[in-house]
Amino acid sequence: MLPTAVGAALAGRRRRVLLSSVSSDSHTWNLVFLQLLLEEMGHDVTNLGACVPDEMLVQECAALRPDLVVISTVNGHGHADGKRLIGKVRARPETRHTPVVIGGKLGITGGTQATASHELVMAGFDAVFQDDADPAALGRFLDTLEPAPNTREPGQDVLERGPDVLEPGPDVLEPAS
Amino acid sequence: MSAARGSFVGLSEVRRSAGLLVQPRMGFSGPEQMRRGLAATRRARAATVGTLTLDSYTRVKDYASVERALAEDTGLNGYPIVTHGVETTREVLEGIRGPGFPVQIRHGSALPDDIFTTLVAAGLDATEGGPVSYCLPYSRVPLAVATDAWARCCEQFARLRDDRGIEPHLESFGGCMMGQMCPPSLLIAITLLEGLFFHQHGLRSVSLSFAQGTHPRQDDEAIAVLRSLAAELLPRDTDWHIVVYTYMGKYPRTPEGARHLLRGAAELAVRGGAARLIVKTPVESRRIPTIEENVEALEFAGAAAAAVEGAPAPPVQDTGIAAEARLLVDAVLDLDADVGKALVAAFAKGYLDVPYCLHADNRGRSRGYIDEAGRLRWASVGAMPIRGVTGSREREHPVGSAELLTALSYVERTHDRLALHGGDPRTPGAHHELDAGTTASDLRQT
Secondary structure (H helix, E strand, C coil): CCCHHHHHHHCCCCEEEEEEECCCCCHHHHHHHHHHHHHHHCCEEECCCCCCCCCHHHHHHHHHHCCCEEEEEECCHHHHHHHHHHHHHHHHHHHHCCCCCCCCCCCCCCCCCHHHHHHHHHHHHCCEECCCCHHHHHHHEEEEECCCCCCCCCCCCCCHHHCCCCCCCCCCCCCCC | CCCCEEECCCCHHHHHCCCCCCEECCCCCCCCHHHHHHHHHHCCCCCCCCEEEEHHHHHHHCCCHHHHHHCCCCCCCCCCCHHHHHHHHHHHHHHCCCCCCCEECCCCCCCCCCHHHHHHCCCCCCCEEECCCCCCCCCCHHHHHHHHHHHHHHHHCCCHHHHHHCEEEEECCCCCCCCCHCCHHHHHHHHHHHHHHHHCCCEEEEEEECCCCCCCHHHHHHHHHHHHHHHHHHCCEEEEEEEECCCCCCCCCHHHHHHHEEEEEEHHHHHHCCCEEEEECCCCCCCCCCCCHHHHHHHHHHHHHHCCCCCCCCCCCCCCHHHHHHHHHHHCCCCCHHHHHHHHHHHHHHCCCCCCCCCCCCCCCCCEEEEECEEEEEEEECCCCCCCCCCCCCCCCCCCCCHHHHHHHHHHHHHHHHCCCCCCCCCCCHHHHHCCCCCHHHHCCC
8 A cells, every 4th residue: 555655665765755736636734744744754855735737746756856756635536637647747758657656535425446546556656545534544654654674575566555456557666775 | 884785795684583594515516416405405494505615626727627527427526617607507596596595606716717707697696715715725826816816806796786786795714724723813814804805805795704623712712803803994884794614624533523513613603693604514524425414414503503592602711812813914904005915915024824834925934733722822923923922932842743643633533532432412511521621631531
C-alpha cells in the first residue's frame, strides 16, 4: 500500500518530495499534514497546494525532478482527475519515470473501489491508496511511512501493493539504499 | 434597508416567527435529483432554506470536465449550474422556490462571474462567498484578482435592485474558512470585512458567518462579538443576519456523536441569536449525503433548536476575542478607504494571516492550536497586530504533524467518546457536560 511505497521511495536519505492536490480539489488539510510529516522525517517538501492545474504539476515535476510525487485528494473527483493527470505526467519524457502515488478520498460514494484503484495503476500511478473514511488510516500512514531499514526480505518487491491494486505500474521505484 | 423585495431580505424577522432557519449543503449533478432534493428540503418538518451547492469543477471553471462527467454519468459532487444553464435551472426551481422557501447558491469560486451571470438569469437572488474566503482556502487565484472579480460580481448582482426591483443577498463565508484551527477573532474580522466589501460594492442585504468551533463557551463569545461589531460597523441601510455553520472539520463517526455535534450547533445558533444554521449530516465526511439523510439532519437540527428556544443563555465571557477582532478590523480599514484594496494590502503585510492556509498571498506564519480546555488559541500570530492580547504568550514550540492530526480530530474524538460513554445526545446531562467546556480534560482521564 501507499505507506510502504512512500517509505521505500524515501527511506535512507533526504529526498525531494513534490506534494500536490489535483485540479478540482480545494482541500488542503491533507497537504498541510503531509508536508509537516515529511519535513519532520527530514525530507524537502515542495507543496503546490490546492487546485493545481495538470500542466502546472507536470511542469513543476519536470523542473524539480523530485524523488517522489505525492498526490493527495479528498473531494471525490480523484479518480477522474488522477487518471487525466497521470496520463499527462507519463506523456512527457522528463516525468515518464518519476514515481507518483495518489491517495485520499478518490470517489464520491465512499468505501473502497478496487476497480477504480486498478484503473489508476493501469493509467500510470505507482500506487493507489483508497481512504474508506477509516480515520485510523492517517495514523497508519504515519506509523508505516518510515519503515525500519532492514525489514524487507531479499527479493521482495520494493513496492508492496494492496490486494486491490493488482497490476504493477511502471517499474521505477529504486530500492532503498 | 431597501424596500425592494428579495428572498433573503428580512430573514431575521422570519426567524423570529418561524424558528431557526435550517439549511442543507445539498448539491447533486442531475437536475431531477436536485429538484427532488429541493422539494424534500421544503417539505421537511422544520423552517428550511433551500440550497443548490455547485460542483468543484464549476468552481474552477473546468467546464470540459463537467461535460465529460455528465456524458459518462460518473457523478459530480454538486450541481453544475453553468453547464446545465438557465432553462434547466429554472425548471429545477419551478414551483418549489417561492415565498416562504428561499434558495441560495453555494459554490466556493474565486472567479464567480459565470456563476453570478447564470444564477441571476435563472431568477435567483441569493448566494455566498467573498473575495478572501473563496480565494485563499480554495484557489490559486491571486487575491488581488479575486478581489477585482468579486467587486465586479457584487456590482452586477446589486443591479437586480434597479433592474428587477429585487434586493439580492450575499453571505460572507469568512467566518468558516479553515475555522477548525483558526481562533475566532480572525474569522470574525474577515467576515465583517467581507460584509463591508459587499456593501461598498452595492449590496444592502448580507449575512455574516461563524462556524461552530471546538468549545461552546468560546463560540458563544465569538458570536456575541460578531453581532456587536456588525451592529456597529455595517452601515445603517444594511439588512443583515448571522448564519452559523455546523462544525466544518472532521465529523464524528458514531451517529450519536454526530447528532450531539449537530445539536450543539443548533443550540449555539439559538443562544447566539443567529437566523440561519447550515446543517451537516453524519455521513458527510465519507460521501455525498442522500436527500433523506439531509432531511433527517434538517429536522433533527430544527427540533434541537426549538427545544431550547427562549431558554436563558449563560453569561458570555470576555477572553479577549472582541479586542483582537477590533484590532484586526481597524488595522485593515486603516490601510485604504477601499475595503478590497485594504484586504489585499493587509494580507501582503501579514496583518491578516490565516493559519495553515497554503495560498501564495497568505503569509503563512500564524498557527493555531487547541489548548487543554479545548479552546482554539494562537500558537503564533505572525505579523498580525494582536500579539499578547488574549493574555497569554505565544507558544515556544511549533505545531507538528502529530499535534495537528490530533487537533483536527479533536471534535470528532470528543463527541464520539461522549456518545460511546453513554452520553446519549438527547439527554440533557450529556449535553451539559460538553456545554460546560469540561469535555477535554474529563475525557482524557477516561
